[in-house]
Amino acid sequence: MCRTKPLASLALLTISLGIALTIAPHPVFAHDDSEARLAKLYSEAQAAQERGDYRTAAARYQEIVRLRPEVAEAWANVGLMHQFLGEYELANKSFDVALRKNPRLYVPNLFLGLNLLRQQTPKQAVPYLERAERLNPHDRQAVLGLARAYEAAGDLAKANSAFFRASEIDPRDPEAWYGLGVTCLNLQNSAVEQLRQQNIGSPYARALVAEAFLEQERPNDAIQIYRKLLGARDAPPCLATGLGFAFLQQGNLSAAEDLFREEAERHPDCLQGRIGQARIAIARHDPKEAYQILRVVWEADHNFLGSNLSHLWNRLTSDQLQSFQSFLEPTGSASSRDPVAAVLAKSISIWRANPTAELKASDLLLGNQEAGPPHNVSARDHPQTSALQLASQGHYTECQARLESQKTGKGLSEWLLLSRCAYYAADYRSSLVASGKVLELDARNLAALYWKAKAAQKLATFALLRTSAEAPDSFRAHLLLGEVYRQREDYKSAENEFRKVLALKPDDLTARLGLARIHYANTQFPKALTELEPILKADPKNPEASFLMGEILVKQHLYPGAVPYLKNALRGQQLIVPRVHSLLATCYAAQGQIAQAISELKSALPADMDGVFHYQIYRLYRAAGDEKAAAAALERSEMLRKKTSMDQQELIQASQPR
Numbered sequence: 001m002c003r004t005k006p007l008a009s010l011a012l013l014t015i016s017l018g019i020a021l022t023i024a025p026h027p028v029f030a031h032d033d034s035e036a037r038l039a040k041l042y043s044e045a046q047a048a049q050e051r052g053d054y055r056t057a058a059a060r061y062q063e064i065v066r067l068r069p070e071v072a073e074a075w076a077n078v079g080l081m082h083q084f085l086g087e088y089e090l091a092n093k094s095f096d097v098a099l100r101k102n103p104r105l106y107v108p109n110l111f112l113g114l115n116l117l118r119q120q121t122p123k124q125a126v127p128y129l130e131r132a133e134r135l136n137p138h139d140r141q142a143v144l145g146l147a148r149a150y151e152a153a154g155d156l157a158k159a160n161s162a163f164f165r166a167s168e169i170d171p172r173d174p175e176a177w178y179g180l181g182v183t184c185l186n187l188q189n190s191a192v193e194q195l196r197q198q199n200i201g202s203p204y205a206r207a208l209v210a211e212a213f214l215e216q217e218r219p220n221d222a223i224q225i226y227r228k229l230l231g232a233r234d235a236p237p238c239l240a241t242g243l244g245f246a247f248l249q250q251g252n253l254s255a256a257e258d259l260f261r262e263e264a265e266r267h268p269d270c271l272q273g274r275i276g277q278a279r280i281a282i283a284r285h286d287p288k289e290a291y292q293i294l295r296v297v298w299e300a301d302h303n304f305l306g307s308n309l310s311h312l313w314n315r316l317t318s319d320q321l322q323s324f325q326s327f328l329e330p331t332g333s334a335s336s337r338d339p340v341a342a343v344l345a346k347s348i349s350i351w352r353a354n355p356t357a358e359l360k361a362s363d364l365l366l367g368n369q370e371a372g373p374p375h376n377v378s379a380r381d382h383p384q385t386s387a388l389q390l391a392s393q394g395h396y397t398e399c400q401a402r403l404e405s406q407k408t409g410k411g412l413s414e415w416l417l418l419s420r421c422a423y424y425a426a427d428y429r430s431s432l433v434a435s436g437k438v439l440e441l442d443a444r445n446l447a448a449l450y451w452k453a454k455a456a457q458k459l460a461t462f463a464l465l466r467t468s469a470e471a472p473d474s475f476r477a478h479l480l481l482g483e484v485y486r487q488r489e490d491y492k493s494a495e496n497e498f499r500k501v502l503a504l505k506p507d508d509l510t511a512r513l514g515l516a517r518i519h520y521a522n523t524q525f526p527k528a529l530t531e532l533e534p535i536l537k538a539d540p541k542n543p544e545a546s547f548l549m550g551e552i553l554v555k556q557h558l559y560p561g562a563v564p565y566l567k568n569a570l571r572g573q574q575l576i577v578p579r580v581h582s583l584l585a586t587c588y589a590a591q592g593q594i595a596q597a598i599s600e601l602k603s604a605l606p607a608d609m610d611g612v613f614h615y616q617i618y619r620l621y622r623a624a625g626d627e628k629a630a631a632a633a634l635e636r637s638e639m640l641r642k643k644t645s646m647d648q649q650e651l652i653q654a655s656q657p658r
Helices: 006-020 031-050 054-067 072-084 088-101 106-118 122-135 140-152 156-169 174-199 203-215 219-229 239-250 253-266 271-283 287-300 302-314 318-328 333-337 340-353 361-365 387-392 396-404 412-424 428-441 446-470 475-487 491-504 509-521 525-538 543-555 559-569 574-590 594-602 612-624 627-654
Strands: none
Touching: 031 054, 054 072, 072 088, 072 106, 088 106, 106 122, 106 140, 122 140, 140 156, 140 174, 156 174, 156 428, 174 203, 174 446, 174 475, 174 574, 203 219, 203 239, 203 446, 219 239, 239 253, 239 271, 253 271, 271 287, 271 302, 271 318, 287 302, 287 318, 287 340, 302 340, 302 396, 318 340, 387 396, 387 412, 396 412, 412 428, 412 446, 428 446, 446 475, 475 491, 475 509, 491 509, 509 525, 509 543, 525 543, 543 559, 543 574, 559 574, 574 594, 574 612, 594 612, 612 627
């Protein structure tokens, strides 16, 4: 809930009201008496407000309204006093009158929007909060309120953008970073789920799985997938490099080196392979070779190198790090030839102090501006050099700049290229936005979903670090970390984080929902219900908790009790809505309401990817005696089932060693 300083919030209103009081006297009073009476009431209201006596202030402002009902600001002040008194319905009535008289008043828009959000009507809140933000775009309250409204209304992209703006307004605000992190995690999940639904066997979906295996240090599983993907068409870039890193993690330096070298020769834009080559050179006690390789990467794209060095240092032993840093120090041979060595040495020091740091070139260049990457100006800065040409040489930051400066409108291919270049240039926000633009043009674009998932994951990690940095050991940091662990299916670590939240804030509903989801995933339904009960008592229409409660009741065959919860769940995220319709159909069918079950299930059919929903409606049509519709539904179900089976078989084959 917003906590607003009353006097600061009133400033704009009282200024306008002071002007309004000099015109249009109430006809009941003589001119002088009217003005004197209004001035006295205003003075008394202001004095009462300043001493925190909002009841008296409200009464005085109410008298002003009676005398001057045409003054919108007076109505706004009445509403504001009721707001401070916690009388939200009365406040809303006055705010509504004020806005009918003057829709451009900031405070009524802000608080009416926040109150509607409090009343769990986020879609109604959005227009007021959007107007409030337009009127005062630098006010944290308006932007955060709008972000929460978008999030509650299920518009994750707009919520994410609003939380990002809030973090720009106040970079020290952990609430903004937490909101950004949560929406990024949800956007990542959404993209992954859409990839799965579109084509679970696509190279983009498989590549994400392989990358996840690498993060989990499961190189054997990653190797099996990458091997199958190497010859795939319409696939993510640098797959041979990914396989090389899997071999590197496995300890097979020779196989990794061959892949990195081959990738560098065939695809100069795959700078990740150069990082791998440097790692191998350091492991083989050849710091000079490693330094030369990293210098090549720096000259190609310093932002790329900065954002990937932490992964390089993380794979080295303490002795290897110390040895390489000694080579790079200002007294070493390399730095006397090129100041880039000093930048690399600095990055090692930063990483040792904070292993989670992901650096931009600006972090590394502080005090070393002469280390800026020299490059062939005529080749890379020539106006005829296209963004695609820049990307093909690994000049991602320049590719991004070229695309963003493009004066004519960008089409799908330009937005897609921008999403890739911005990602490798470590501008994950721009990458996320660009991938979203592609999906606006082509909602089924697999490459855009791939970059969206990757950029959102990076932003979520960054937001988690900022949340922790701005509020060390805060409940928000543990909440976000718990959600990260839960989505990685590390349920033990997730539960520990959610327990820490409840130790700090026993009434936190988000932590209880996280625990409920963990217990549900582990089929511990009684424990899940124990966590859901206080959530639904405090927030009866919570769509996420309602969905989980409805699912559990359906599994327990308690169909009538499940229906109200499932109806609330229809207000949740769009990805779960088809599943909700399917569960409602199950409930109605179990109670003999076949026609209603069929009607409910029809809403889920467009999202059917594996034939399950069509098979469900096939059985309902048979129960209703509609054999023709049943036959069509069964045929469609079989077609979808076979397609899913083929995709899964391909995925299994991709996991077999060659």
